[in-house]
Amino acid sequence: METYLKESAKKINIDLNDKMIEQFMTYKKLLKEWNEKINLTAIVEDKEIIIKHFIDSLTIEKYIPKGAKVIDVGTGAGFPGLPLKIVREDIEVVLLDSLNKRINFLNEIIEKCKLKNVKTVHGRAEDIAHNPEYREKFDISTARAVANISTLSELCTPFLKVGGTFICMKADAEKEMQEAKRALEILGMKQDEIERIKLSEIDADRTIILYKKEKNTPNKYPRKVGTPTKEPLK
Numbered sequence: 001m002e003t004y005l006k007e008s009a010k011k012i013n014i015d016l017n018d019k020m021i022e023q024f025m026t027y028k029k030l031l032k033e034w035n036e037k038i039n040l041t042a043i044v045e046d047k048e049i050i051i052k053h054f055i056d057s058l059t060i061e062k063y064i065p066k067g068a069k070v071i072d073v074g075t076g077a078g079f080p081g082l083p084l085k086i087v088r089e090d091i092e093v094v095l096l097d098s099l100n101k102r103i104n105f106l107n108e109i110i111e112k113c114k115l116k117n118v119k120t121v122h123g124r125a126e127d128i129a130h131n132p133e134y135r136e137k138f139d140i141s142t143a144r145a146v147a148n149i150s151t152l153s154e155l156c157t158p159f160l161k162v163g164g165t166f167i168c169m170k171a172d173a174e175k176e177m178q179e180a181k182r183a184l185e186i187l188g189m190k191q192d193e194i195e196r197i198k199l200s201e202i203d204a205d206r207t208i209i210l211y212k213k214e215k216n217t218p219n220k221y222p223r224k225v226g227t228p229t230k231e232p233l234k
């Protein structure tokens with residue numbers, strides 16, 4: 001599996017050293033162990049974990065500037081935040097999730113993989129984004145498989161400094177991108193780059209959309225817990 005991981009990373013131009021490979025192997029082993037006790041992922045086969053979780057997370061690595069402060073909103077079992085942290089010692093990562101059992105799992109990975117400059121936060125994005133310690137403090141906010149783009153933009157963009165980037169990871173995004181146009185405008189965001197990629201091993205399409213923050217987020221966003229999901233901005 002080590003060679004498979006190394007070669008798969010190479011295909012997206014990421015060179016993994018021995019230490020990183022060992023960390024990914026520890027992560028995979030613990031993910032499978034903990035998954036028997038708590039629900040972390042439906043993906044349990046080794047190669048699938050490598051491609052659908054590790055490599056998929058790393059597809060956004062190239063968009064993260066040196067030394068960036070990154071928040072992963074609704075990180076679950078750590079995707080994409082933890083694989084990014086493993087390959088990038090220079091960045092600071094906050095992993096946010098509302099389920100405490102998942103936070104306990106993440107803390108164990110951080111400890112066993114001896115990762116530095118990464119911390120977990122237990123809470124809802126709607127609340128944490130109003131905490132001055134986290135509001136408009138990040139260069140990058142990202143999320144995978146948490147909500148549609150309208151909802152996600154309300155949950156993710158308040159964490160960004162002006163000039164920061166929201167990296168949205170999606171499968172097929174066209175319809176959601178159209179529907180989220182107004183939400184992103186209200187939140188002071190401008191669409192920047194779009195990359196469409198294929199994860200070759202699984203023949204899956206992915207879209208990475210980058211939105212740049214041009215203005216501060218109005219104070220009232222995000223609205224109270226549940227509202228961004230129930231009534232997405234339009």
Ligand code: SAM
Pocket residue numbers: 073074075076077078079080096097098099102123124125126143144145146155
């Ligand atoms: N990002 C991970 C991935 O791609 O594998 C996890 C995806 S999982 C489907 C969604 C996660 O988002 C869950 O762990 C859930 O607890 C978390 N979540 C959903 N809404 C949230 C919110 N408003 N604030 C914080 N976490 C949230």
